[in-house]
Amino acid sequence: MALESLQLLKKIQEWHLGIDRKMPWKETLDPYKIWISEVILQQTQVAQGLKYYHRFLAAFPTVQALADASEAEVMKQWEGLGYYRRAKNLHIAAQQIVEKHQGRFPINFEDVLALRGIGDYTASAICSFAYDQPYPAIDSNVERIFSRYFGIELKKSSASLKQAIKQIVGTPFKKVKSAGELNQALIDFGALVCKSKTAHCDHCPLQESCYAYANDQVYNLPIKSAKKSKQERYFHYSILKSENQIWISERRASDIWLGLHEFYLDELATKTDLEESKTRAFQNIVRTKCFRKLYKQELTHRRIFALFTLYELAAVQEIKHGSWVPLEELNSKTFPGVIRLFLDENMHNFIC
DNA sequence: GACGCGTGGGC
């Protein structure tokens, strides 16, 4: 028999008393720092985000500092973390805060939710952690706990599952002492006990009343959506070099790697096309160097293959949608993983 | 509601 929701929440809070999961953003009530941590942690593991959290706050200690920075500086701090729209949106939201809230992070839930890149989860997390407002922060950890415990057969990440959980916890959430601590307890419980792939049912305090455990459904809940096949894409990059400058452009379309830089790109239809791709006819080519290695980068829904060719040109020439930058400045630009890897391995060869 | 968006780690 399942516990009443208030009892369930109290059990999880009780469990949390014995947990010591130290993280820097737990040590502060500064909504700015909490905001940055929450955005970094969107779809990102703590171990991966920790370094970026410290670096980002050192570079931009306040909302005002972030708003005043250039987009390029913000992107550079985010390089390697992925989901680059998050960085762009942080920058936009900082400017929203300066314009609409005099640079002070808003306190009202609706005002927080209105900021770019902040959805229901992040607004709830910030308002409960920083201000102790009674909003349940329903992330994938929390979905998993309730879906399993009560046997809610709804799809992971679906609005219906979130709504069902809100129904269950809405009233009890207002009765517990600290909403922030409760949200933290739920997230930690999902991350440490009711885990996705290796749940620790053996020492779970809720085992005896858990629906999924009793019915052997732990790994079937919440319902997973059907996996899509991974599409492959084939990029041939021409690195144009002249007078010790390199031509780069910024990715602007609604595509992967928004806001990151790249070299002159030809996208090809097939892997054979890429492997057999000929050198290109740029003007005034002095020398051509083909790098034979086929680079590969796995994204969640894509597999990128990339080949690189270096062209030394007699003179800098105007090419649309990009600009020439000194070779020494290349490392200060922001590149996707596969280009960064290529540069790290080959940049010393650029000196002809 | 479905899809696209990155990277690193676990098994």
Added chain:
DNA sequence: TGCCCAAGCGT
């Protein structure tokens, strides 16, 4: 190895 997943959001 290949596949799944991780403190989601915007379109």
